[in-house]
Amino acid sequence: MDNTRPELLVKYVRNGLIEQWHYGFVMLADKIKPFDFKGDDNNYPFYLRSCAKPLQASLIIDYGLDKYYDMTSAEIALCCSSHAGEDIHTETAKNLLKKIGLDKKYLKCGFHKPLSQTVQKKLILDNKKENIFHNNCSGKHIMMLAACKIKNWDLTDYDNPVHPLQQEIKKKIYDLCNIGKNSPQYPMTKDGCGVPIYSMPLRNMLKGYLNLFCNPVYEKITSAFIDNPYIIGGEGRLDTKIMQNSKNLVAKSGAGGLCIVVNIEEEKALVVKICDSDMKARETVILDILKNLHWANIENPKDILTLHNEKVGEILTCI
Numbered sequence: 001m002d003n004t005r006p007e008l009l010v011k012y013v014r015n016g017l018i019e020q021w022h023y024g025f026v027m028l029a030d031k032i033k034p035f036d037f038k039g040d041d042n043n044y045p046f047y048l049r050s051c052a053k054p055l056q057a058s059l060i061i062d063y064g065l066d067k068y069y070d071m072t073s074a075e076i077a078l079c080c081s082s083h084a085g086e087d088i089h090t091e092t093a094k095n096l097l098k099k100i101g102l103d104k105k106y107l108k109c110g111f112h113k114p115l116s117q118t119v120q121k122k123l124i125l126d127n128k129k130e131n132i133f134h135n136n137c138s139g140k141h142i143m144m145l146a147a148c149k150i151k152n153w154d155l156t157d158y159d160n161p162v163h164p165l166q167q168e169i170k171k172k173i174y175d176l177c178n179i180g181k182n183s184p185q186y187p188m189t190k191d192g193c194g195v196p197i198y199s200m201p202l203r204n205m206l207k208g209y210l211n212l213f214c215n216p217v218y219e220k221i222t223s224a225f226i227d228n229p230y231i232i233g234g235e236g237r238l239d240t241k242i243m244q245n246s247k248n249l250v251a252k253s254g255a256g257g258l259c260i261v262v263n264i265e266e267e268k269a270l271v272v273k274i275c276d277s278d279m280k281a282r283e284t285v286i287l288d289i290l291k292n293l294h295w296a297n298i299e300n301p302k303d304i305l306t307l308h309n310e311k312v313g314e315i316l317t318c319i
Contacts (some may be wrong), residue, residue, distance in 0.1 A: 004039070004040060004041050005304070006039045006275050007024070008021055009024045009039075009272075009274065010315060010317055010318065011315075012315055012316075013310055013313050013315075014304060015313065018043065022274055022278050023274075024272065024285070025037075026268070026270070026271070028268060028270050029210070029269050032278055041273075044050075044201065045184075045189075046199055046256065047198070048138075048199070048255065049254035049255040049256050049258060050082040052191075052197060053080045053137075054212060054225070054252060055141070055173045055176055055177070056140060056144075057143055058144070058172055058218060059080045059139070060143060061220060062172070065146050066220055069100055069146060071096070071099075073223060073227050074224075074231050075092060075095070075096045076283075077139075077232055078138075078142075078231055079142065080232060081231055081232045082234070082239075083234050085115055085116050085130070085135070086116050086118070086119055086234050089095065089138075089231065089234060090135075091139075092139075096146075097142050100145060100149055101149070104131075106145055106156075107132050107135075107138065108195075109138055110132075110135060110142075111131070111134075111185070112282055113130050114134040116234060119134070135193065144159075147289075158198075159195045166196050170196070175318060177207050177208035177210055177211075178204060178207045178208075183247040186198065190253060192255070202271050205260060205271055206269040209262050210262065213250050222264060225250045226243065226248075232251075233253070238282065241283075242279050242286070245257040245298045249261055253282075256273075257272075257273050257277035257279075258273055259272050259282055259291065261286065284300060284315055284317055287299065288300065288319060294319070302314050302315040302316070303315075
């Protein structure tokens with residue numbers, strides 16, 4: 001990132017002393033072009049991480065998976081989600097996998113503890129371990145298996161970058177995000193759940209989200225977000241918080257300090273990238289910007305408190 005110039009977005013202040021600094025980028029765009037910036041990313045490519053999920057899930061519509069498998073709005077949402085592993089998520093995942101006629105042994109997303117602290121504590125109290133459906137990417141992987149099955153592609157290595165599914169996903173993401181044949185060859189790697197993930201400049205991410213969520217062809221995906229905000233994330237998740245407390249906003253957070261918000265009514269999109277990936281800093285910036293844009297007014301406590309509820313400082317945004 002030597003050629004980029006991130007700007008200070010958040011600082012933590014205790015008794016006049018700045019204790020933490022969080023730098024990053026903010027970009028606002030409409031369907032034509034970006035028009036508001038904070039920090040100069042100089043077209044540096046960042047990995048989409050979980051912000052890729054709704055773009056990947058566009059294949060649900062392209063391949064007719066929604067009709068073939070009679071997918072509910074909640075099931076479509078799950079395929080786009082980074083869910084917290086609560087019962088509503090795991091049961092939806094199990095039911096969708098059953099619909100497509102496959103066993104959990106086909107899932108290659110791997111295991112991790114549920115993102116929900118409540119579920120983690122419950123598993124400990126019940127002396128149980130996490131299962132594969134607790135993985136926040138399980139919905140995405142079920143969608144990928146559904147696509148492979150309907151296309152008669154190999155189910156055993158759908159995570160391979162050269163697999164037909166992953167090649168089709170790459171083409172689709174590049175098309176939505178306006179990355180053409182003459183564009184730079186941006187780096188590709190594997191995400192935490194093992195499938196390929198692509199990088200691109202922030203402006204291309206915004207273009208992709210506007211081309212998806214403001215396109216009547218993908219109205220079912222847009223409605224899935226708006227109608228099922230808790231499925232998209234869940235307990236403590238920023239994107240859920242945004243959608244539950246607003247109208248006409250679609251939000252998706254991703255690892256690496258990313259969050260993208262689309263105002264469906266105004267056909268504008270916002271992306272925030274926090275360089276050190278601090279989740280509280282990301283939430284503070286996003287919610288302040290949404291308020292400044294008059295898109296949403298969501299409670300955003302900024303006081304730094306002791307365990308005795310004594311205020312000893314505050315979190316300040318520099319936007």
